[in-house]
Amino acid sequence: MNLRALLLASAVSGALFSVGAQAAELTIGFSQIGSESGWRAAETTVSKAEAKKRNINFKIADAQQKQENQIKAIRSFVAQGVDAIFLAPVVATGWDAVLKEAQEAKIPVVLLDRDIDPAGKNLYLTAVTSDSVHEGKVAGQWLVKTAGGKPCNVVELQGTVGASVATNRKKGFEDGIAGASNVKIVRSQTGDFTRAKGKEVMESFIKAEGGGKTICAVYAHNDDMMVGAIQAMKEAGLKPGTEILTVSIDAVPDIFKAMAAGEANATVELTPNMAGPAFDAVIAYKTKGTMPPKWIQTESKLYTQADNPMAVYESKKDLGY
Amino acid sequence: MALRLPRIGTSQIVALALILAANWVVSPQFFDIRLQDGRLFGSLIDVLNRGAPVALLSIGMVLVIAMRGIDLSVGAVMAICGAIAASLADSHPLPVVLAAxxxxxxxxxxxxxxxxxxxxxxxxxxxxILMVAGRGIAQLITEGRIVTFTSPELAFLGGGSVLGLPTPIVLTLAMMALTLLIVRGTALGLMIEATGGNPRASALAGIGTRLITVAVYVWSGLCAALAGIVASADILGADANNAGLWLELDAILAVVIGGTSLFGGRFSILLAVVGALIIQAMNTGILLSGLPPETNLVVKAVVVLAVLLAQSPRIGAQIAGLGVLFGRSRSRRRS
Structure with a gap:
């Protein structure tokens, strides 16, 4: 081995090393809303894990549900000169000034889980969110497929009246069953997204529908209401999962327990992994200059009893749900 | 005097009967009751069972309001006590769980x-203070998630039954009987009314107003704890974000519907519980009716307004004068 070869080798390894170091040096700040729900806690946990996977220096600022804290966090990230900022906006408006500051500092901002006012569209790189209309549609399509042409009366447990997620999941489900005249919603009431109200409303549905005999399926806008509804059905001597089909949305750990016990049939996941696709978009943008689409839609994965629910439960139970 | 007792509460009983009748109209199977796994099952049982937490809260609240006070913290206390019960249920025996x-x-x-x-x-x-901070305390206990348990003993308090009656109903009846015994079986009730009516005069008359005041808030806390345990046992878990949320307002409404004045000095435990049942009968009726959920609150507001108007002395007198709806004289003195 002569001197030239040695120099070449060291240059190559130096170049390789510097590429590795560049990825490791990527610093991203995340202004998280706070810990308003189990899902939010799981999102934080998963974001940290995804950052570790990609060797990213990840800083999380908990805003405790306050916009002013989020604005402060973004300003401090800008001052620190981070490579990118993730923002889960607590409200849709009032971001113009602070996002302009980030833009002037040439720091790309990625929105996670929630969108902001359309007027601010040019102020962020991309938004990674789930499409709640699509979630409802996936649930509806599953039911149409499972009902298999037989007449099927559905009772619906809606989320909080006026909440956009509830409106969207209702619309999506209606779209999903629109083609099937055998599947129709016979009753629909709000269960406020809670277990207790889900149970109470289901109790009344059972009584109003001849002791539950005319109910073919329950659709709940979230898993928590479904967990309550499953209890109500069991207490009424009905067999959820076999006599009455269930489909809900979110994929929280407890619904997988019910699925493993054969008491629930399907759930559509609202993935807590919003940060993963966001990291990938930022890395591609930083290294190759690839402009991501303005909206990255996360997958709304359908889980059924065939998907080894106990294993999913085990993988999800420590995420903070 | 002999006629006074039945006359008090006529409007509440009539209101409850009217709402139940309305429920029967929207849902003909409303009064159907059957036995399911040794437990009574039917919409009427639902009204009693679902009304239990608010009824329990109103039993404590009515005493506080009779003292010219108010307890906004009961919903948060429910969340705290439910969270404690659910967190301990699987690792400790029931007496320890209940005691804690x-x-x-x-x-x-x-x-x-x-x-x-x-x-x-x-x-x-x-x-x-406790209304706001209490929910935070409950969230600290549950670490922000829904804590579930499997203990059958605790679950019995929500989903079990005694002689066919769901346990929450039995617990509410027991709490009501105990409270009635304590305040009406002794002079305590009179002292509460006296203190509520005129604290200074009562103190001068030798009533330990300070001690009684502390005692009624303690009793309200105890009732809220029981309601929290029932709520947790019902869903086999503690949901610190939602357990008891806004129920303090339902409890105050139940007390007011029950004819207890917010200015203190006069109270009826029995009618407060009837008030709680009126609220729940309405909720259950709305669920059975199939009306769109957007109308829930409007229907509720209209019914509550009607019940309270019927209790207004002025309107009551008018109605009595016309002799249309309530035949009896309703010009009873309001202190």
Missing amino acids: SLGAGLACGLWNGLLVAVLRIQPIVATL
Whole structure:
């Protein structure tokens, strides 16, 4: 081995090393809303894990549900000169000034889980969110497929009246069953997204529908209401999962327990992994200059009893749900 | 005097009967009751069972309001005590779970009572502190998630039955009987009314107003703890974000519908519980009716307004004068 070869080798390894170091040096700040729900806690946990996977220096600022804290966090990230900022906006408006500051500092901002006012569209790189209309549609399509042409009366447990997620999941489900005249919603009431109200409303549905005999399926806008509804059905001597089909949305750990016990049939996941696709978009943008689409839609994965629910439960139970 | 007792509460009983009748119209199977797994099952049972938490809260609330006070913290206390019960249920025997949970309720009540009686903070402000902070405490206990349990003993308190009656109903009846025994079986009730009517005169007459004030808040805390245990046992878990949320307002409404004046000095435990049942009968009726959920609150508001108008002395007198709806004279004196 002569001197030239040695120099070449060291240059190559130096170049390789510097590429590795560049990825490791990527610093991203995340202004998280706070810990308003189990899902939010799981999102934080998963974001940290995804950052570790990609060797990213990840800083999380908990805003405790306050916009002013989020604005402060973004300003401090800008001052620190981070490579990118993730923002889960607590409200849709009032971001113009602070996002302009980030833009002037040439720091790309990625929105996670929630969108902001359309007027601010040019102020962020991309938004990674789930499409709640699509979630409802996936649930509806599953039911149409499972009902298999037989007449099927559905009772619906809606989320909080006026909440956009509830409106969207209702619309999506209606779209999903629109083609099937055998599947129709016979009753629909709000269960406020809670277990207790889900149970109470289901109790009344059972009584109003001849002791539950005319109910073919329950659709709940979230898993928590479904967990309550499953209890109500069991207490009424009905067999959820076999006599009455269930489909809900979110994929929280407890619904997988019910699925493993054969008491629930399907759930559509609202993935807590919003940060993963966001990291990938930022890395591609930083290294190759690839402009991501303005909206990255996360997958709304359908889980059924065939998907080894106990294993999913085990993988999800420590995420903070 | 002999006629006075049945006359009090006529409007509440009539209101409850009318709402139940309306429920029967929207849902013909409303009064159907059958036995399911040794437990009575039917919409009427649902009204009693679902009404139990608010009825329990109103039993404590009515005494506080009779003292010219108010307890806004009961919903948060429910969340705290439910969270404690659910967290301990799988690792400790039931007596320990109940002692810890009811003890927490007592402590919360004591805190409120001391703020009001000793530090002389206005009740609405004093109990607002725990209303806000209490939910945070409950969230700390559950770490922000829904804590579930499998203990069949605790589950029995929500989903079990005694002689066919769901346990929450039995617990509510027991709590009501115990409270009636304590306040009406002794002179305590009279002292509460006297203190509520005129605290200064009562103190001068030798009533230990400060001690009684603390005691009614402690009792309210205890009732809230029991309601929290029932709510947790019902869903086999503690949901700190939602357990008891806004139920303090339902409890106050139940007390007011029950004819107890917010100015104190007069109370009826029985009618407060009837008030709670009126609220729940309405909720269950709305669920059975199939009306769109957007109308829930409007229907509720209209019915509550009607019930309260029927109780208004002026309107009552008018109706009595016309002799249309309520034949009896309703010009009873309001203190």
